[in-house]
Amino acid sequence: MKAVVYHQFGNTNVLQMVEQPKPGIRPDQILIQVKAFSINPMDWKIRKGEMTLMSGSKFPKRTGTDLSGIIAGIGAEVRGLKVGDEVFGVVQNIMKEGVSAEYITLPASLVWKKPKNLSFAQAAAIPVAGTAAVTALEKMGNIGTQTKILINGATGSFGMFLLQLLRPKGADVTAVTGSKGTTYAKDWGAATVIDYTAENVLTSKETYDIVIDLSGKMGYQKAKPIMNPKAVFLNATPKPIEIPGSLLNNLFTGKKHQVILSAPSTKYTNMLLDAINSGLEIEIHKVFPFSEYQQAYEYAERGGYVGKIVVEIA
Template identity: 40%
Template sequence: MRKVMYNQFGDESVLELIEQAVPSIQDDQLLIRVKAVSINPLDWKIYGGAMKLMSGTTFPKSVGIDFSGVVEQAGITVSRFKTGDAIIGLLDVFKGGALADYIVVKETDIAPKPTNLSFEEAAALPVTGLSALQIIDQLAKVGANQDVLINGATGGIGVFAVQIAKKRGARVTAVVSTKGVAEAKRWGADTVIDYTRQDSKLLGQTFDAVIDLSTKLSFTEAKNLMKRKAIFVSTLPSPLTLLHSFINNLFSGQKLTILILKPTVDGFNTLTHLAEAGLQIVLDKTYSFTNVREAYREARQGKLIGKSVIVLD
């Protein structure tokens, strides 16, 4: 079988498509035939060496976090899935390994594929969808009649964060590029700010929650956009930011929280229900397995709306 691996940190040139034997499974595991894998910013941060503290420095390493596929084989103690089931799944975010023809998972790593989604659409759901759910429901605690600012609203997480925040009854202000204005309005944002024409830091309005998905708005800058009791959500889980969060939150009503994705079965179930109820999935581009380097190179340029997906032929 084919698998993407790398033996040193670097840019997309370190990614290699190699041949390996199809892995065997234990009694509590499943063998998945992978159909599609989504691209996440965390991927290139890891193979680029920016996350060494979390990912480690032992090689070789694998790529790919979330995926869709079909159960090829199920261990004898597996109870929730059987051969032939269409699934979505999520591997350890710092180890990856989904970019392969076959992968081995446990039941807790996967969920049934929403019936109304293609395999390509379904692969785009787990990491960003679960992240958006965790941000909106747990970190920002978004509720009815709250004012929420989402900076970087047309990225993978933003697509879902806007929609879920609206479902929770919030008033959503989305900050996007010119290319994303119409899309953000289509997802339900009440106000859309084109950052190329207006500085979102000078809005003259304060919010109950400020969610930065662009990684370009600091907590210090965001304070002017926050009410006296408000929450700022960052997606950069660095040790320094975690320490800053702990100290700040002891004394300030303006809280700093950091997304550290924690997938759960309940989260998967909620996401599946949302998808089957019409949650919009946005695919910017799909790539073949043989074009992995091109796929990551283009995604890393950051000009996409929604997600890009690698399809395994």
């Protein structure tokens, strides 16, 4: 089978397509013929060597963490799924595993049936970004109509899920996005939309109860002036050093800095599937064929788009 791997840290030029044997199946696993996998910021953070404390330096590595496809084989202990089912899923360890191959084995506990109304590309976009959005929602605690929330970088894949999950809560949500995302942000539930190309939210007189940075460009220190005295800053793209640092900081200040560390689960996936069945939209900005894997990652890393970038395998 064909697989995309890399043997050293670096830019997209370290990625290469190779031939590998099709994986065997353990009793608790499912063999999936991959039809699509999505691209997440963590993919290139790991590939560039920014997460070596957690990802390690053992090569070769694959890229990609969530996927959709068709079941091609079933382990003896697996129940409730069968060969031919259309499914989506995610690797168990996003720091050390990858799905960029024609076939992949996953634990049955991290595979779910694909909703019939979703394409393979849309289903592949659910696990990582969707779970992160549910985790962020839980970290926000009790929110209501008086809660003022700022989402910076609001129309990427994470923001796409979060805005729509927040909508039933009735919170006062301000979305910061580029000019291409303003209409989407309004449609997905933002009460106020700020185009960062025309206005700097950090110079605003408005303050917020919750600030969540999905762009990785704001940071806690920059956000503090627009945070209320007891506000929470949610960091969706923490550097390894920021994880213990945020805990220490929270001992000495009313303004809290929390990192979002998420792990897909059936509980979270069921919440997402319920939301999808109730009308949550999954916007796929661009789909690349497997042969254009380098171009796909180059495009994704540039940013500035709405929704998700996906690679499809014919």
